[in-house]
Amino acid sequence: MELVSTHCHSHYCGHGEGEVAEYVRAAAEAGLSMLAFTEHYPLTAAFDPDGYLSVPAADMAAYRAAVERAREQHPGMEVLCGIEMDYLGSMEDRSLSAADLEPYDVVLGSVHFIDGWAFDDPAQRGRWEEPGAPDAIWRRYVELWCEAAADRTLRFDVMSHPDLAKKFGYYPSYGLQPLYEAMAEAAAAGGRMVEVNTSGSYYACAEMFPAPALLEAFCRAGVPCTVGTDAHVPANVARDVQAAYDLMRRAGYKSVTVPGRGGSRRSIALE
Numbered sequence: 001m002e003l004v005s006t007h008c009h010s011h012y013c014g015h016g017e018g019e020v021a022e023y024v025r026a027a028a029e030a031g032l033s034m035l036a037f038t039e040h041y042p043l044t045a046a047f048d049p050d051g052y053l054s055v056p057a058a059d060m061a062a063y064r065a066a067v068e069r070a071r072e073q074h075p076g077m078e079v080l081c082g083i084e085m086d087y088l089g090s091m092e093d094r095s096l097s098a099a100d101l102e103p104y105d106v107v108l109g110s111v112h113f114i115d116g117w118a119f120d121d122p123a124q125r126g127r128w129e130e131p132g133a134p135d136a137i138w139r140r141y142v143e144l145w146c147e148a149a150a151d152r153t154l155r156f157d158v159m160s161h162p163d164l165a166k167k168f169g170y171y172p173s174y175g176l177q178p179l180y181e182a183m184a185e186a187a188a189a190g191g192r193m194v195e196v197n198t199s200g201s202y203y204a205c206a207e208m209f210p211a212p213a214l215l216e217a218f219c220r221a222g223v224p225c226t227v228g229t230d231a232h233v234p235a236n237v238a239r240d241v242q243a244a245y246d247l248m249r250r251a252g253y254k255s256v257t258v259p260g261r262g263g264s265r266r267s268i269a270l271e
Helices: 020-030 057-073 122-129 133-150 177-190 198-202 212-220 241-251
Strands: 003-005 032-040 078-086 106-110 193-197 225-228 255-259 265-269
Touching: 003 225, 003 241, 020 032, 020 057, 032 057, 032 106, 057 078, 122 133, 133 177, 177 212, 193 198, 193 241, 198 241, 212 225, 212 241, 225 241
Parallel strands: 003 032, 032 078, 078 106, 193 225
Antiparallel strands: 225 255, 255 265
8 A cells, every 4th residue: 555654854844754765764664655855944033042943044055956856856755845844823923925935745734832821842841830830731732723724825735734732741631632633623624634643652642643533534524635754864754654544544544645835635445
C-alpha cells in the first residue's frame, strides 16, 4: 500500500536535525511515495527570541533550494516544499500576504501558542501544573484552534496535530467530547484537512494526535484526513505511518487524502 507523510522538519528548524537529502533518502528506503517538508515559518523575536522554534527568515531561500535539489535527485518520489504556520490570533505580529505563501506546496496550520505562551515547549511547561490550569488551557486552546480552522481567509491546507494540548499528559476535569465536536465543526466549516500525527505516541500522552474520539468526530463531519510523522530526525521520517492508517480505519475513514502541488488533493484507498 502507498505510504505518505505530509509533515517533517530538518536542521533548518531550530529544533530539528539532519539534511533535507537525508530525509528523502530515508523516506525512499522506507518505501514512502510522497514526503512533504514543512519547516516552521519564521516567527518574530517576540515569539522566538532564541531562534529555536522556527526557521530564521534569512534561511528560507536555502531551505526551498534544498527541497528542490532533493526533488530533482529523487524523481520517483513526490517531494513537496511546505511550511508549518503558527496561528497567533490577535497577537499576530507578522505582515503576511498571499505572495509570502505562494512558493509553498502545502501549508500546515498549527496552534503552539496560547496568548503568547508556547504551551508545548518543555522549557515552559510549568504553567500546566498550576491549580486548575488544564481546564482553562484546554478551553483556550480549542477556542484558538477553532478560530484558525474555520477562517477561510487563512491559507491552512491541513490542520496539524489537532489535540496538541495533550502532549504533556495534562487533561481537564471535564469531558472533552463537546470540544471535539466543536473542532470537527470548525474544520468542516473551513474546508480543512486534518492529519493523524504519529509523533504523539512518543510524548507523555502516549497516543497519536488526534485521540481516537476526536478523529471519529472529524470523520463524522466529513473532514478529510492525511498522515504526517512530524519527524525531526531522518530516522523517524516514516515512523508509524501504517499504524496511523489503522487508526484512521478504526475511526471510519475509507481513504487517506494526500495534498499535492498547486493545491491539488488525491486519495489513497485504505485497504
